[in-house]
Amino acid sequence: MTETKPALLSVRGLSIGFATEEGPIRVVEDVSFTVAAGETMGLVGESGCGKSVTAQTIMRLLPSPPSRIEAGSIDFDGQDLAQADEAAMRRIRGDKIAMIFQEPMTSLNPTMTIGEQIGEVLLLHRGLRARDARPKVFEMLTQVGIGRPEKRYAQYPHELSGGLRQRVMIAMALICGPKLLIADEPTTALDVTIQAQILELMQALQRESRIATLLITHDLGVVEEMCDHVVVMYAGRIAEKAPAKELFANPRHPYTAGLLAAAPRNAKRGQTLITIPGTVPPPGKRGQGCSFAERCVRALPRCRQDVPPLTGDGHLAACWNPVP
Amino acid sequence: MTGRPLLTAENLVKHYKARDGDGLARAVDGVSLMLRKGETLGIVGESGCGKSTLARLVLRLIEPTSGRVLLDGEDILALKPGALRRRRRDMQIVFQDPFASLDPRMSVGRIIAEPLDIHNVGSPQERQRKVEDLLLMVGLDRSALDRYPHEFSGGQRQRIGIARAIALEPKLLVLDEPVSALDVSIQSQILNLLIDLKSRLDLSYIFISHDLSVVEHVSDRVLVMYLGRIVEEGTATQVLRQPRHPYTEALVSAVPGAKKGPRIVLKGDPPSPEAVPAGCRFHPRCPKVMDICRHTPPPSIAQGGSARAECHLYGPRPG
DSSP states (O other): OOOOSOEEEEEEEEEEEEEETTEEEEEEEEEEEEEETTOEEEEEOOTTSSHHHHHHHHTTOSOTTTEEEEEEEEEETTEETTTOOHHHHHHHBTTTEEEEOSOHHHHSOTTSOHHHHHHHHHHHHHOOOHHHHHHHHHHHHHHTTOSOHHHHHTOOGGGSOHHHHHHHHHHHHHTTOOSEEEEESTTTTSOHHHHHHHHHHHHHHHHHHOOEEEEEESOHHHHHHHOSEEEEEETTEEEEEEEHHHHHHSOOSHHHHHHHHHSGGGSOTTSOOOOOOSOOOOTTOOOSSOTTGGGOTTOOGGGGTSOOOEEOSSSEEEOSSOOO | OOOOEEEEEEEEEEEEEOSSSSOEEEEEEEEEEEEETTOEEEEEOOTTSSHHHHHHHHTTSSOOSEEEEEETTEEGGGOOHHHHHHHGGGEEEEOSOTTTTSOTTSOHHHHHHHHHHHTTOSOHHHHHHHHHHHHHHTTOOGGGTTSOGGGSOHHHHHHHHHHHHHTTOOSEEEEESTTTTSOHHHHHHHHHHHHHHHHHHTOEEEEEESOHHHHHHHOSEEEEEETTEEEEEEEHHHHHHSOOSHHHHHHHHHSTTOOSSOOOOOOSOOOOTTSOOSSSTTGGGOTTOOHHHHHSOOOOOOTTSSSEEOSGGGOOOOO
């Protein structure tokens, strides 16, 4: 990579497997990337590509068994999270690393008020008493653009709109001043005008705090708007990794090129869209060589035999026959 | 587009009782539209704007509070149950979630044959042949016949839903977010299929989506809905490239990655249909709000004309 900033998060050679009734299967294979302070790294790909499993493994949120880190390290702030025990992770989660999810309704506690939930993080990590946490919660609610914080403090999640709930999630994530924010499809469930509000809020907060963000999304438009660097995943592996501008200008992996070309906004109205034939192979049925070979217009005989390594200088692609 | 009208809706209203209290939820609040034969009419808007309710109203899947719906000149709201059932052959719907809309206990062959059975089309052998033809038409093959929905991917399930919808050779297909649950690479396959089927089968579409780039790609004309009303309409290019209504402007500018100009970020959430603001219903969020907007509703747009917005900025219209 061409970046010179020191990495805050450095994932190296991460492979994740799941125990299933049919035996163990690999769902993430040899994934490496870094995120520096103040930077937004996008992790993109379609359903089943392994992007969310990767993110949840960084947070060590997946139960083991069935999930298992089979290889690799997750260096964060001088510590290998792949080796950390649950007690250590509990101290890190919500404090140094925070996460927001697609559907705030399922990640907020429906029986606690908004204020209590946000304050609880401070009780847990800072040992504050509830009444001392209160003014800090008001401050945080204001910072994420929630007006009348005294009123909101006493409300329950179901009383808020989707956009406000996502703001509450962000407030909860940021109240301890984390170094890394993992945002898993944070705007996917929102309407486009509300998505614009949340994206703008995330950008503003990042400018103020220099927080590092790992943004998991399937939406290339969101990536273009938000990310400095991008990792494109396909069937559990990294297909391409590049600075965002570079990736959109010159996609090298045929999968990335296909995704960009398939978006209607890049096509002439009413004309046949470029498609990627077939579907993503499920884990365990990913064949010998490149898992994209079966769907790839540029596939060579070699692609069906050998897994292509991720190569390049600054702009990396895992492809035997990349787009020139 | 010069085709004759296939579907006309006049001043459709659907009010529900509000969830709490005696108020009304104005889900659809005076909508008129016209779909010409061979045309794709796109309807865009955010959650709760009434677009799915409108779709169900024009198909008479739900009864309107008031208004008229004419299909090929016939008032479908006046039809008796038997006549309505026969008329349903002409108008079908495809839903967003192909998993929720396919019976998991029925084989794909039976799912697609069901509408043919219900409407007693042809002999059993003819129906069987028709089902196989339909599978091929939507890009599946005979091997799908005896399999069940869960054995298929999302994109394939949507193909099954489309095959069922076109089985009776309808004139009108309402597509309610047909590609929203699909990944990009699969989405383009289904959009191509829909565009192809439309010309092959002489269909007309009402295409509902929250995704502006998808709507622009498939639609001839576009309606923009906000809080139960159409606030702008025109050709796809007019509405989505040169929006006139401040809401459409904000909507278009908010699409991430679409670097057409500065992003207009609207304040707050859309109000509930149970608490429609006085005057122009968009005024509390409108960046261009004027005094008149707070108390006087803007003149309604005449349907079928050129690009028009329901907005005081464009003044009272002559005639």
